Amino acid sequence: MSFPILMKPLPLSLKDFNFIAEANKSNAPGGAASSKSVKQPPQKKDGPPVASSVAASERGVDRPVEKERKKDLPPPRMQFDDESRVGKAKRRSLLNQPEARNRVELFRHLPPHKNGSQLPYLESKFFELHEMHPSVYKVGLQYLTGDTSGGNARCIAMLQAFQEAIRDYSTPPEKTLNRDLTSKIGGFVSFLIECRPLSMSMGNAIRFLKSRIARLPLTLSESEAKAALCSDIDRFINEKIVLADKVILRHAATKIRDGDVLLTYGSSCVVEMILLYAHEIGKQFRVVVVDSRPMLEGQKLLRRLVAKGLSCTYTQLNAISYVMHEVTRVFLGASSIFSNGTVYSRVGTAPVAMVAHAFHVPVLVCCEAYKFHERVQLDSICFNELGDPDAVSKVPGRVDVNYLDNLTDKQKENLQLLNLKYDATPSDYISVIVTDYGMIPPTSVPVIVREYRKEYLLI
Amino acid sequence: MPDTQALVNDFLNKLKKRKIEGSQATAKQTAELLRSVISQTRVPYTNQAAALIQSVKAVGEGLIAANPVELAVGNVVRRVLHIIREEDLSLTTAAMAGLNLSAVSDDEDDVGGDNQPVLSAAAIAAASRSTLRPPSLQTLLEDVPDSAAVPHTSSSGGDSEGKSKSADKSSRSRKLKHDVIEAVNELIQDINTCHEQIAEQAVENIHQNEVILTLGSSRTVLEFLCAAKEKKRSFRVFVAEGAPRYQGHLLAKELVTRGLQTTLITDSAVFAMISRVNMVIVGAHAVMANGGVIAPVGLNMVALAAQKHAVPFVVLAGSHKLCPLYPHHPEVLLNELRSPSELLDFGEFSDCLDFGSGIGAPLLHVVNPTFDYVPPKLVSLFITDTGGHNPSYIAEIYQLFVTSLRGEDMKFKSEIMKTNCVAGGNLVKS
Numbered sequence: 001m002s003f004p005i006l007m008k009p010l011p012l013s014l015k016d017f018n019f020i021a022e023a024n025k026s027n028a029p030g031g032a033a034s035s036k037s038v039k040q041p042p043q044k045k046d047g048p049p050v051a052s053s054v055a056a057s058e059r060g061v062d063r064p065v066e067k068e069r070k071k072d073l074p075p076p077r078m079q080f081d082d083e084s085r086v087g088k089a090k091r092r093s094l095l096n097q098p099e100a101r102n103r104v105e106l107f108r109h110l111p112p113h114k115n116g117s118q119l120p121y122l123e124s125k126f127f128e129l130h131e132m133h134p135s136v137y138k139v140g141l142q143y144l145t146g147d148t149s150g151g152n153a154r155c156i157a158m159l160q161a162f163q164e165a166i167r168d169y170s171t172p173p174e175k176t177l178n179r180d181l182t183s184k185i186g187g188f189v190s191f192l193i194e195c196r197p198l199s200m201s202m203g204n205a206i207r208f209l210k211s212r213i214a215r216l217p218l219t220l221s222e223s224e225a226k227a228a229l230c231s232d233i234d235r236f237i238n239e240k241i242v243l244a245d246k247v248i249l250r251h252a253a254t255k256i257r258d259g260d261v262l263l264t265y266g267s268s269c270v271v272e273m274i275l276l277y278a279h280e281i282g283k284q285f286r287v288v289v290v291d292s293r294p295m296l297e298g299q300k301l302l303r304r305l306v307a308k309g310l311s312c313t314y315t316q317l318n319a320i321s322y323v324m325h326e327v328t329r330v331f332l333g334a335s336s337i338f339s340n341g342t343v344y345s346r347v348g349t350a351p352v353a354m355v356a357h358a359f360h361v362p363v364l365v366c367c368e369a370y371k372f373h374e375r376v377q378l379d380s381i382c383f384n385e386l387g388d389p390d391a392v393s394k395v396p397g398r399v400d401v402n403y404l405d406n407l408t409d410k411q412k413e414n415l416q417l418l419n420l421k422y423d424a425t426p427s428d429y430i431s432v433i434v435t436d437y438g439m440i441p442p443t444s445v446p447v448i449v450r451e452y453r454k455e456y457l458l459i
Numbered sequence: 460m461p462d463t464q465a466l467v468n469d470f471l472n473k474l475k476k477r478k479i480e481g482s483q484a485t486a487k488q489t490a491e492l493l494r495s496v497i498s499q500t501r502v503p504y505t506n507q508a509a510a511l512i513q514s515v516k517a518v519g520e521g522l523i524a525a526n527p528v529e530l531a532v533g534n535v536v537r538r539v540l541h542i543i544r545e546e547d548l549s550l551t552t553a554a555m556a557g558l559n560l561s562a563v564s565d566d567e568d569d570v571g572g573d574n575q576p577v578l579s580a581a582a583i584a585a586a587s588r589s590t591l592r593p594p595s596l597q598t599l600l601e602d603v604p605d606s607a608a609v610p611h612t613s614s615s616g617g618d619s620e621g622k623s624k625s626a627d628k629s630s631r632s633r634k635l636k637h638d639v640i641e642a643v644n645e646l647i648q649d650i651n652t653c654h655e656q657i658a659e660q661a662v663e664n665i666h667q668n669e670v671i672l673t674l675g676s677s678r679t680v681l682e683f684l685c686a687a688k689e690k691k692r693s694f695r696v697f698v699a700e701g702a703p704r705y706q707g708h709l710l711a712k713e714l715v716t717r718g719l720q721t722t723l724i725t726d727s728a729v730f731a732m733i734s735r736v737n738m739v740i741v742g743a744h745a746v747m748a749n750g751g752v753i754a755p756v757g758l759n760m761v762a763l764a765a766q767k768h769a770v771p772f773v774v775l776a777g778s779h780k781l782c783p784l785y786p787h788h789p790e791v792l793l794n795e796l797r798s799p800s801e802l803l804d805f806g807e808f809s810d811c812l813d814f815g816s817g818i819g820a821p822l823l824h825v826v827n828p829t830f831d832y833v834p835p836k837l838v839s840l841f842i843t844d845t846g847g848h849n850p851s852y853i854a855e856i857y858q859l860f861v862t863s864l865r866g867e868d869m870k871f872k873s874e875i876m877k878t879n880c881v882a883g884g885n886l887v888k889s
Contacts, residue, residue, distance in 0.1 A: 047852040106735060117693055179568050292804075293702050300805070306811045306822050315826040316802055317726050318757030322790055322828045348727030351760050358763050380731035395705055397804055403708040404723075407715070414715040416722040423731040442715055
């Protein structure tokens, strides 16, 4: 779908930017209690947290270290089970959120799903939302409708939109570039969160960008600063995503032998690249693509693999015990990997890894290192993303199985629909993680986070 | 006879075309069909049991071959054969006891004392019946204690035997068929009421505020949960939809109609949710002799997840689902593959699925199995209409049941190809 009207670049004047900056400050959701105070606690992720660290960097080196360590704690998320905070967030929000009917009790702490029906409302509001840069708006809409999905794709789209926003940016008078730009970025991020909760990869990229902005020497002119930032973003995308993927390909292809039967779940761009690369260099193998409802992402992967001539088998997640007998390797992608080795990935990855483990089939998770996170998580319930509940009850394309079409009110009262997007795979099911730093066991993830996180924040 | 032939052909057709599916329906129809076959069979004067067994076997072979995956058919055929042998045996011992009685009373008329012989004769008849009868599934499950062995008095007086034989024969022939048909009626009754009997045990197994997980739909599970709800237990149910048949949607609809708090989840979310679940309750398609379960596809994954999170995995199965065969490669041999159109729309990937294009082999295979095999070590409890059992106890029942069956009953030609049967032979534990 296209939005020709909305892509007209609005002439943003200095006055507008001033207004925007003010509005953004008060609009930032999350940690609602602290939004009023000027001195932000270092835990807040959106909104301007770097004000304090910018001041500190002028004084000495040890202060930032302390703040960094404190900031390393993952910020607390918006508590959706707290009525007062939900009310405040609703008043401030841009999207009109309908009351989610029959929310599952266990997941009350997570934001309800926002679906594409918000589009007309957003379009009408656009001309009031002067603060949004059109490319950021476009990316947000793509998230909302599901056109852009997948950790890498979303991260790259967001960073490129930020690049354009930075290029078009000009500092309002009496403001420093660092603080103002940071608050603008914060505003963009909060809009994107409203469209769809951030993925871990996006979160890490935003932290990188904010730290780059904070470390800009004050002696640079505005155009030089903007150019430096844009080149930093380019370098991040190139090194952390594009080149990292190439390294992962090399490593993973060494693990594929002739005659292998490789199983993959859902649609991961890295795994797809691995399979196509191995096929190109002439390895003989078969692929089993396992798919599940309601997203049915495996069909897209299947189409691309078959187009390149790989011989594939396609099945649904329930039949995993049936196909696992002949599988030799399992390749999985990840949205993020936590510090206790838990793999956070598309829902259904955990049962695949579990069944593979039960059949003694090695499981290789392929993930770029920028997606690692210092959070820890034990189950899939404390932190997750809720999808569209109606996607569970409706089966597209099959009229014979639409049993839940006409329910009475009394029936609807007792029925709840749950559509999870992610799940957490325990580390004991994973044999090895293939990253751009090499092939590491799941226990080495916190080491990478500790050793290399500082390095890339300082590049 | 022509009537039954038409009935048999009709049922065979339905089985072959999968028009009738589900263990309870097939078991019931098989039992009713065999009942009509038995009533129509003309039995000679001597060795009627053999004639009945012959006709039942002939029909049974055909039925089993029509749908080898529907194990309930074979189970019912074996039970009917067992009934025939049992009834025959009990009639024989009763006849012999009757002869003894007449012989004894002849002798003891001189002695006098009428009351005593009558009692002793009846006691002898009952005792000999229970000792001569080998342990059957009925007696094992009902745990009938063996009465003290009574010395087997050989029938005395060959001439009196000859006289009474002719008199008994005609009454015996009618009696055997009559007894067998009565027993088959009981079997049908059992099959009909298995849901109620299993559901009666619901309250003992579900506590207040429990969270239960199930996958797909099973009538036994539905009745089980509703029985607990009737007795005022309040609990929540997570129903996994069970793609690609989506029977979980049906079950969810039924449960909300009866007022249970239900949450419908996708199959991929089972592992995510199982840590918050107290118990997994599922139905089965068939239970094999080692305690393994042939269940709708996806249940092996659920059983593994339940084991990882130490959640009890409870299987509900009526006794017509208990199959005395051992599974060998059950995921391949006791499985059925359904149409790929349930996974991919017609025409979507047709160029890759085509055998005629390119190198003559399709690039794409689509796999859509119907059943899954759950090994016995993953099952915590079986609840049948006779009560709750461990998987190892199920295996034990079979050992004894199988040894009490005659070897030729166990093996049916079509099944030999499919499974590794226990070598029944003529092992009769006495």
